[in-house]
Amino acid sequence: MSNDNDNPRNALLREDGALTRLVRSNRLLFGLVFFGLLSAISVTASFFIRFVVLGPFLITNLDQWQTWWLAMLGVTVPVRMIFFWLIGLHKTSWRFASVEDLPPLVGAVMSSSALIIVALWVFWDKPGGFPLSTLAIDMVLCLGLVTIGRFAYRLLSGPSDKLGNTEPRKRAIVVGAGNAGALTIEAMQSPRLGAFRPVALVDDNVHAQGVRIRGVEVMGTIDQIKDVARRRRAEVIVLAIPSATTAALYRILNHCQETKLPIKSVPSFWEIMESEKPGIRRVEDFSTTSLLQRRPVSGDVGVIREMLRGRRVLVTGAAGSIGSELCRQVVENGAAYLACLDKDENGLFRIEQELRDRERPTAFDFLLGDIKNPQRLERFFAVARPDIVFHAAAYKHVPILQFHPEEAVLNNVFGTRQLADMALRHGVQRFVMISTDKSVNPTNVMGATKQVAEKVILTRQNQDDGATSFSIIRFGNVLGSAGSVVELFHKQIKKGGPVTVTHPDMERFFMTIAEAVQLVLFAAAMGRGGDVFILDMGASVKIDDLARQMIRLSGLTPDVDVGITYTGLRPGEKLFEELWAEGEEPAPTENPGIMVARRQAIDVAEVESGAGRLVEAAMLGRRDDIWTELLALVPDFSGLTGQDAETPPEVPAPEGPREDSVNRAAETPNNLP
Incomplete structure (x- = not known):
C-alpha cells in the first residue's frame, strides 16, 4: 500500500532496487548474519587493543592466544545473535533508524556481555590469566559498531530535522509505512507534531509487517486496523499515503471508519515537496478534497512562465472560482500586468486584497x-x-x-x-x-x-x-x-x-x-x-458515494x-x-493531463448568422425563437423546447432591443482608470 514511493518526484529517500527487495524478503537471515559479523569484528578488535595497543603483550604461546580468541568467538557471537533476535533488531527499519531504537540495543549488548562474562567464568575453569578487561572493550566496541551499522544507511540517505520533544498527547495510528509514513512519525516525535504520539503503523505491504520505524511497529494490514486500534488504545488515525488513488482511499476509509476514530491526513505529496522546508509539518482533517485529489500535474512549468513572463494579461470572471485561481497563478508565473474583470463588486474587492498582499512585481x-x-x-x-x-x-x-x-x-x-x-x-x-x-x-x-x-x-x-x-x-x-x-x-x-x-x-x-x-x-x-x-478528469465519481463518504x-x-x-x-x-x-x-498531447480534440x-x-439571430431573440425576450435557434446551432441539443418546458415565471419582453438598453447603460465616466 505504500505507493507514495512510486512518485517520480520522490527524492526524499530512495530504495536500492532488487538488493533492497532481497534483503526485505530475507530480513531475519540478513539481519542476524550482519550483526553476528559485527560481533565477531568487535571480539577480534578487542583482542588487538588489549594485547597490542594497551599491552603488555602477555601471551607467549600463539596457540594459547588462538584458543582464547576462538573461545570468545564461540561464546560471544551466538549469544549476541540470540539477544539481537529477542529484541527484534533485525525487524527495525534501517532507513528510519532513530534514537528510539537505542535503549533496547544498549540493553541487548550489555546483557549479552554480562552473560558471556558469567559463562566464561563458570564454565572455563582455567582462564590462565586471561584479562576480563578484554570483554569490557568488546562490549564498548560492539555497541559502537552496531549503532554505526544501524544509522549508517540513514546518515547516507540525507539529513533529517533535529529531533525534539516526544511528549505524547493523542495516541495515533499511522496508515502507510512508506516514506510519508516515516516522515509523519518523525514529525510526531518532534515539536512539529508534538500533539500526537505514534503507537502503531498499518500497511498492506507484507514485507513491512513487524518492521519498526523509529521505534513504531507495523502491526497489521489495513483490514486489521480496527483490531490494532483496540489493542493500542488509539485515539486518532493519520493517513500518510499522499499519492494513493481515489479507489484505494475509498477502501482504506471504509476500514478506518469502522474504528469510529477521527481521521486526519498529511498534506498532498506535491505540497510536501514544493514547500520551502520539505517534510511533514502539519496534519489536517481528512476532507472531500483529499478524497478526490489526484496525482500532481506533470509538465515543465517553464513553458507557462515563458508564456506569461513580462506579458499583459486580462482575466474575465476574475472574482469566480476558476478566474480567481487564474489570477493567482498568472501572478506567480511572472506576468508583468494583470487586469481582473468582473461584475461582482464584493468578489473583485476580495481578489484585489489577496493579490496586493502577495507583494509581487505585477501591476x-x-x-x-x-x-x-x-x-x-x-x-x-x-x-x-x-x-x-x-x-x-x-x-x-x-x-x-x-x-x-x-x-x-x-x-x-x-x-x-x-x-x-x-x-x-x-x-x-x-x-x-x-x-x-x-x-x-x-x-x-x-x-x-x-x-x-x-x-x-x-x-x-x-x-x-x-x-x-x-x-x-x-x-x-x-x-x-x-x-x-x-x-x-x-x-x-x-x-x-x-x-x-x-x-x-x-x-x-x-x-x-x-x-x-x-x-x-x-x-x-x-x-x-x-x-x-480537453483536460483528463480521471474516473467519474458517483454522487451518491460521495455524499455517503x-x-x-x-x-x-x-x-x-x-x-x-x-x-x-x-x-x-x-x-x-x-x-x-x-x-x-x-488525441494525446505532450502533457498527459491534456488531450486535443479533432x-x-x-x-x-452559418454560425455567424445563427448566433446573431439567437442573440437578437434573447435581447427581445422571444423565448420560442431562442429554442429554435439553439436547436439549429446545436444539432445534438436534446434539451427542453419552448412548448414542453416546465413554465417558469414569464419575463415581459422589453419595448426595444436589449442592445439599445445595453448601450444606453454603457455611458462611461471620464475618470475610468
Whole structure:
C-alpha cells in the first residue's frame, strides 16, 4: 500500500532496487548474519587493543592466544545473535533508524556481555590469566559498531530535522509505512507534531509487517486496523499515503471508519515537496478534497512562465472560482500586468486584497463591469492592452439558466462574441476560453449556449490573418467552486440532513481548482490556434458515494444519523457527463493531463448568422425563437423546447432591443482608470 514511493518526484529517500527487495524478503537471515559479523569484528578488535595497543603483550604461546580468541568467538557471537533476535533488531527499519531504537540495543549488548562474562567464568575453569578487561572493550566496541551499522544507511540517505520533544498527547495510528509514513512519525516525535504520539503503523505491504520505524511497529494490514486500534488504545488515525488513488482511499476509509476514530491526513505529496522546508509539518482533517485529489500535474512549468513572463494579461470572471485561481497563478508565473474583470463588486474587492498582499512585481487593474457591455469593454481593452485574455466569465448553474435562457444566451454567447471581437480589434496574441463538459451533447440551456460560444470562438480563428490564437479548454466540475455539490453537501450535513442527491446513479467528473487552472495554463501555452483542449478528469465519481463518504467523514452514519433524499433529475440534467462529442476523437498531447480534440468543420457564415439571430431573440425576450435557434446551432441539443418546458415565471419582453438598453447603460465616466 505504500505507493507514495512510486512518485517520480520522490527524492526524499530512495530504495536500492532488487538488493533492497532481497534483503526485505530475507530480513531475519540478513539481519542476524550482519550483526553476528559485527560481533565477531568487535571480539577480534578487542583482542588487538588489549594485547597490542594497551599491552603488555602477555601471551607467549600463539596457540594459547588462538584458543582464547576462538573461545570468545564461540561464546560471544551466538549469544549476541540470540539477544539481537529477542529484541527484534533485525525487524527495525534501517532507513528510519532513530534514537528510539537505542535503549533496547544498549540493553541487548550489555546483557549479552554480562552473560558471556558469567559463562566464561563458570564454565572455563582455567582462564590462565586471561584479562576480563578484554570483554569490557568488546562490549564498548560492539555497541559502537552496531549503532554505526544501524544509522549508517540513514546518515547516507540525507539529513533529517533535529529531533525534539516526544511528549505524547493523542495516541495515533499511522496508515502507510512508506516514506510519508516515516516522515509523519518523525514529525510526531518532534515539536512539529508534538500533539500526537505514534503507537502503531498499518500497511498492506507484507514485507513491512513487524518492521519498526523509529521505534513504531507495523502491526497489521489495513483490514486489521480496527483490531490494532483496540489493542493500542488509539485515539486518532493519520493517513500518510499522499499519492494513493481515489479507489484505494475509498477502501482504506471504509476500514478506518469502522474504528469510529477521527481521521486526519498529511498534506498532498506535491505540497510536501514544493514547500520551502520539505517534510511533514502539519496534519489536517481528512476532507472531500483529499478524497478526490489526484496525482500532481506533470509538465515543465517553464513553458507557462515563458508564456506569461513580462506579458499583459486580462482575466474575465476574475472574482469566480476558476478566474480567481487564474489570477493567482498568472501572478506567480511572472506576468508583468494583470487586469481582473468582473461584475461582482464584493468578489473583485476580495481578489484585489489577496493579490496586493502577495507583494509581487505585477501591476494590477481591477475592472468592475459586464462583458455584455460593448462600450465598457472597449474602454477596458484600451486600458489593459492585453497580450493574453483568459475568458472565465460565464453563467453556469443549470436549473436556473434552464428557466432564464435569455440571460444564458446574452452572457455566454453575446458576451463571448463581444470579447473575441475586442481581442481581434486590439491585437491580442492569445485568447483562451474556459468551457465545460456540459457543452458536449447538451441537455440544458447552459451547455447549449457554451457549445455555441465554442463555435463562435472557432469562427474567429482565421480572421485578421490569424494574428490572434484562439483556444478552447473544456473540463468538468471543480472542487470548492461556489455552489458546487460538495459545498451543498457540507451545509446539509452540518444542518443534520437530509442530504439531497439527484439520482443514485448520477456520476460527475471532479478536479481541484488549482490542478484545473494549471492544466489550463499548460494548454494555453500549447495552443496554436483553433484548438479544443480537453483536460483528463480521471474516473467519474458517483454522487451518491460521495455524499455517503462525506457523511462518514463527519463522524456520522448515512441513513441513520443523516438521511439521503433522492430528488430526481431536474430540467436539463443528465446522469453522466461527457468530455468530447462523437467525431472529435481526442488525441494525446505532450502533457498527459491534456488531450486535443479533432477539429470539426465549422460553417462560419452559418454560425455567424445563427448566433446573431439567437442573440437578437434573447435581447427581445422571444423565448420560442431562442429554442429554435439553439436547436439549429446545436444539432445534438436534446434539451427542453419552448412548448414542453416546465413554465417558469414569464419575463415581459422589453419595448426595444436589449442592445439599445445595453448601450444606453454603457455611458462611461471620464475618470475610468
